[in-house]
Amino acid sequence: MIEIKDLHKHYDTAQGRIEVLKGIDLSVPEGSITAVVGPSGAGKSTLSHCISLLEKPSSGQILIDGKDLGALSGRALRAERRAIGTIFQNSALLSRLSVAENVALPLRNLGVVHHEMQQRVAQLLDRVGLLEKADAYPGQLSGGQRQRVGIARALALRPRLLLSDEATSGLDPESTHQVLGLLDSLRSDLGLSIILITHEMDVVRHVADEVAQLASGRIAEHGALHELVASPGSATGEKLLPLRSEELPAGFDYAVTVAYRKDRVDPGWISRLGIEHGIAVALLGGAVEAHHEGTLGRVRLGVQGATPQDLLRLLDGWGLQADPGSLARNNHELVEANA
Ligand SMILES: Nc1ncnc2c1ncn2[C@@H]1O[C@H](COP(=O)(O)OP(=O)(O)OP(=O)(O)O)[C@@H](O)[C@H]1O
Numbered sequence: 001m002i003e004i005k006d007l008h009k010h011y012d013t014a015q016g017r018i019e020v021l022k023g024i025d026l027s028v029p030e031g032s033i034t035a036v037v038g039p040s041g042a043g044k045s046t047l048s049h050c051i052s053l054l055e056k057p058s059s060g061q062i063l064i065d066g067k068d069l070g071a072l073s074g075r076a077l078r079a080e081r082r083a084i085g086t087i088f089q090n091s092a093l094l095s096r097l098s099v100a101e102n103v104a105l106p107l108r109n110l111g112v113v114h115h116e117m118q119q120r121v122a123q124l125l126d127r128v129g130l131l132e133k134a135d136a137y138p139g140q141l142s143g144g145q146r147q148r149v150g151i152a153r154a155l156a157l158r159p160r161l162l163l164s165d166e167a168t169s170g171l172d173p174e175s176t177h178q179v180l181g182l183l184d185s186l187r188s189d190l191g192l193s194i195i196l197i198t199h200e201m202d203v204v205r206h207v208a209d210e211v212a213q214l215a216s217g218r219i220a221e222h223g224a225l226h227e228l229v230a231s232p233g234s235a236t237g238e239k240l241l242p243l244r245s246e247e248l249p250a251g252f253d254y255a256v257t258v259a260y261r262k263d264r265v266d267p268g269w270i271s272r273l274g275i276e277h278g279i280a281v282a283l284l285g286g287a288v289e290a291h292h293e294g295t296l297g298r299v300r301l302g303v304q305g306a307t308p309q310d311l312l313r314l315l316d317g318w319g320l321q322a323d324p325g326s327l328a329r330n331n332h333e334l335v336e337a338n339a
């Protein structure tokens with residue numbers, strides 16, 4: 001478990017002080033992936049550098065299993081640092097060393113004996129599915145394979161937290177898929193806490209358990225991915241599963257956005273509105289996406305024949321979440337839920 005508490009980071013420059021992180025609170029439980037998303041300049045890499053102890057926070061705490069890393073120095077800090085494995089956008093492998101030698105580097109630096117090291121390296125390469133590339137050189141690998149070697153190297157010292165800063169940026173879809181599949185299994189099999197910093201919403205949707213939206217050095221929104229997507233009012237949910245919808249057709253009273261998890265609702269819910277309750281429904285837009293915890297859906301409906309209040313109550317009873325803030329007569333004119 002990693003906990004970040006009230007983390008601040010500023011830089012003093014010739015132009016004055018720049019406050020980059022303004023009080024970040026974030027905790028990532030064991031065996032779960034938290035994605036940190038946000039626009040360019042929001043402070044994502046600065047946060048990553050503070051967590052991996054490349055940079056010293058101005059104030060605040062980083063606790064790993066309750067231990068405050070900021071309070072340590074020297075040998076104790078170096079030892080605790082091993083709890084954090086890092087992977088970067090360019091896996092930064094040494095081109096003159098073989099794949100196996102690259103993975104062995106952190107072990108060599110620790111003075112692990114030769115035959116143990118060989119065993120461990122083989123295990124790690126097997127873990128990332130690249131045992132047969134042990135003697136290849138980084139230049140002979142694909143981008144996705146290089147990234148997986150980087151992951152094997154990051155795992156060498158048995159970290160409890162894996163920090164990934166844009167590790168899939170610039171990879172083709174197939175390589176991205178492989179790297180994400182690997183992170184997914186590391187989360188489940190090794191119980192790692194993973195922080196995934198990325199600007200790619202596809203990546204987030206496929207593997208994240210939780211999502212934190214960073215904006216101007218603060219966490220603007222944070223929650224379980226399926227809850228953010230299922231909250232029609234969530235800005236992060238809207239970015240994760242964008243909904244393009246048409247104008248309300250004539251004859252319908254209002255439009256509303258409804259979010260749901262497919263495995264938890266009756267698949268016939270839209271037709272039941274008409275058959276059982278005499279409510280006419282027009283489908284104005286929709287998005288459905290597979291997620292590792294189940295399929296998520298968001299739809300925008302035009303409605304006729306029920307008050308917003310009655311409709312919201314009915315949907316709620318069926319396990320569907322409708323956002324009162326999304327009720328509108330058209331794209332501009334909002335409707336009160338209890339009107
Ligand atoms: N060493 C530094 N000195 C001064 N300002 C810095 C320094 N490092 C980062 N910054 C500033 O901090 C802000 C956040 O930078 P950061 O690299 O953390 O953003 P980011 O969210 O990772 O962006 P991107 O998505 O483009 O990678 C930027 O305005 C940047 O100019």
Ligand SMILES: [Mg+2]
Pocket residue numbers: 044045046
């Ligand atoms: Mg960055």
